[in-house]
Amino acid sequence: xxxxxxxxxxxxxxxxxxxxxxxxxxxxxxxxxxxxxxxxxxxxxxxxxxxxxxxxxxxxxxxxxxxxxxxxxxxxxxxxxx
Numbered sequence: 001x002x003x004x005x006x007x008x009x010x011x012x013x014x015x016x017x018x019x020x021x022x023x024x025x026x027x028x029x030x031x032x033x034x035x036x037x038x039x040x041x042x043x044x045x046x047x048x049x050x051x052x053x054x055x056x057x058x059x060x061x062x063x064x065x066x067x068x069x070x071x072x073x074x075x076x077x078x079x080x081x082x
């Protein structure tokens with residue numbers, strides 16, 4: 001799986017990362033590289049340092065947001081063209 005090592009690093013280091021809650025962390029392999037205020041800054045730094053090698057940018061949060069999307073969404077009918 002892509003970024004498996006980086007995601008495992010994020011999970012294992014989350015207790016110490018929480019002091020940077022709200023920031024974006026740049027992780028390469030098993031190493032936490034730095035923290036950034038914006039996603040864009042973190043991505044830019046990742047590409048500058050690691051080029052096309054895998055790296056992870058993730059927002060540090062005490063809890064992960066959960067999104068629920070239902071498949072039973074009823075679409076409204078569109079009006080007929082005149």
